[in-house]
Amino acid sequence: MxxxxxxxxxxxxxxxxxxxxxxxxxxxxxxxxxxxxxxxxxxxxxxxxxxxxxxxxxxxxxxxxxxxxxxxxxxxxxxxxxxxxxxxxxxxxxxxxxxxxxxxxxxxxxxxxxxxxxxxxxxxxxxxxxxxxxxxxxxxxxxxxxxxxxxxxxxxxxxxxxxxxxxxxxxxxxxxxxxxxxxxxxxxxxxxxxxxxxxxxxxxxxxxxxxxxxxxxxxIPLPDGKACGQILSDCLTGLGQTYSGISKLIISPQFERCAQGCVGLDGRAIRKVVANALASTPETAMDPNKVTPDHLLQAIQAAKQHRSTKGKA
Ligand SMILES: Nc1ncnc2c1ncn2[C@@H]1O[C@H](COP(=O)(O)OP(=O)(O)OP(=O)(O)O)[C@@H](O)[C@H]1O
Ligand SMILES: [Mg+2]
Missing domain, CATH: 3.40.50.300 (P-loop containing nucleotide triphosphate hydrolases)
Structure with missing residues (x-):
């Protein structure tokens, strides 16, 4: 054999x-x-x-x-x-x-x-x-x-x-x-x-x-609001080690809104949303330290929008 x-x-x-x-x-x-x-x-x-x-x-x-x-x-x-x-x-x-x-x-x-x-x-x-x-x-x-x-x-x-x-x-x-x-x-x-x-x-x-x-x-469930915040924070902390300017997003007053905005997304999508935020403009892509909470919020909204239109398709 x-x-x-x-x-x-x-x-x-x-x-x-x-x-x-x-x-x-x-x-x-x-x-x-x-x-x-x-x-x-x-x-x-x-x-x-x-x-x-x-x-x-x-x-x-x-x-x-x-x-x-x-x-x-x-x-x-x-x-x-x-x-x-x-x-x-x-x-x-x-x-x-x-x-x-x-x-x-x-x-x-x-x-x-x-x-x-x-x-x-x-x-x-x-x-x-x-x-x-x-x-x-x-x-x-x-x-x-x-x-x-x-x-x-x-x-x-x-x-x-x-x-x-x-x-x-x-x-x-x-x-x-x-x-x-x-x-x-x-x-x-x-x-x-x-x-x-x-x-x-x-x-x-x-x-x-x-x-x-x-x-x-x-x-294995989709992350709830608290877990979304933790995933987002984990991702931003990791990036902050290379781009210190990103760390400020975690302590921004809009962070909680970002976390709650992620509810409905899976863990992979949440990490990708952060990447999308870094690619918001040529300037942020060239220097990710320039990313702002608004960039993050917009990326989250876009991902949610994409998901809801896909759900209806
Ligand atoms: N709950 C979570 N917490 C933190 N990160 C997460 C979570 N869920 C997914 N991720 C991230 O998403 C990515 C994808 O994870 P993984 O491949 O294990 O998912 P999966 O459920 O096996 O996906 P698929 O069903 O498409 O194979 C990984 O980078 C992982 O770190
Ligand atoms: Mg898998």
Whole structure:
């Protein structure tokens, strides 16, 4: 059989030759990784939700190996769902780091799956690629030690079979979903030290049998007024380190109006709005120290306007 060896010690590190990675795996790294810790901290989210996530991930590595699956049928899958730009992928990567930090003596690894590289227009190829990924690459990594797998945009791999149209090779996709489910069951049985962190913008497009296998489905909300203020302030503080003139925006009397104006935008959009404010005029673009609270307010209004017209379209 043509198997790609993927023991923990053999997995190439980031920056290593990508050709050496098995098909479907975009990147691997050993955990903990402080860069991912910074990601976790950068996502402003209700502390209770962060704690719930971390607790569920920790439970996977404490309890699963000790309790029979007939008692507690854990599959080792956590799904983060929510609108685009709400921080799901960043949180999932950060969660992998934080989980590994709880078990300092264990040799954790993170595998990041690139679902689009598995889907193929050739009949039968997707199912085969999915099966190989789970039963070979992921299984071999899990044999080597505690493993966390990021399944970004999981609706691509576990598409809702009940909603498939007859276009775009549905039989193949149908079989790919079947393969994911079969493999998840098999891996859950065999590897209690394996955790999947899945994300989706379209939970309604994810197969219900996949949803049913999730140990936790967490909806990541759009930031509320307070969180918008924190994201804005975090972004402006970061910029202030390079352009000291930007720091004054945080203490301006209009800051609170800016924060409230951001309600309805996701975290990514809020950070982009700041970039738009810096690009308000050629002068601010050439010297971002010249940006004013009015530039920021106008950029926020433009983003909100764009969003509301898009919503109506
Ligand atoms: N709650 C938040 N707090 C701070 N920054 C945020 C927040 N949400 C998103 N961001 C910022 O937005 C950017 C996008 O985040 P990320 O890619 O994790 O979102 P996502 O939910 O995975 O998006 P998509 O659904 O489009 O894949 C990141 O730079 C992140 O820092
Ligand atoms: Mg994402």
């Amino acid at each position: 043509n198997r790609t060896p993927l023991n923990h010690g053999e997995i190439p590190r980031i920056g290593a030759d990508k050709m050496a990675l098995p098909k479907g795996i975009q990147r691997t790294r050993s955990l903990p990784d402080p860069a991912l810790g910074a990601l976790w901290d950068s996502i402003i989210l209700d502390e209770q939700l962060k704690s719930q996530l971390l607790s569920q991930a920790a439970l996977n590595f404490t309890v699963r190996g000790k309790v029979d699956r007939t008692v507690l049928p854990l599959h080792g899958v956590i799904l983060l769902s929510g609108a685009p730009g709400t921080g799901k992928t960043s949180l999932a990567r950060g969660l992998a780091h934080r989980t590994a930090k709880l078990f300092p003596t264990s040799n954790f690894r993170l595998l990041e799956v690139e679902p689009h590289s598995l889907t193929s227009s050739a009949m039968g190829k997707t199912q085969r690629a999915v099966s190989d990924l789970f039963s070979q690459a992921i299984a071999e990594a899990a044999t080597g030690g505690p493993t966390i797998v990021l399944l970004d945009e999981v609706e691509t791999l576990a598409a809702d079979r009940s909603k498939m149209s007859l276009e775009a090779n549905p039989i193949d996709i149908h079989r790919a979903t079947d393969a994911v489910l079969v493999q998840l069951d098999a891996l859950a049985e065999q590897f209690p030290q394996l955790l999947f962190l899945a994300t989706s913008n379209f939970p309604e497009a994810v197969d219900s049998a996949f949803m049913s296998r999730c140990d936790l489905v967490l909806q």
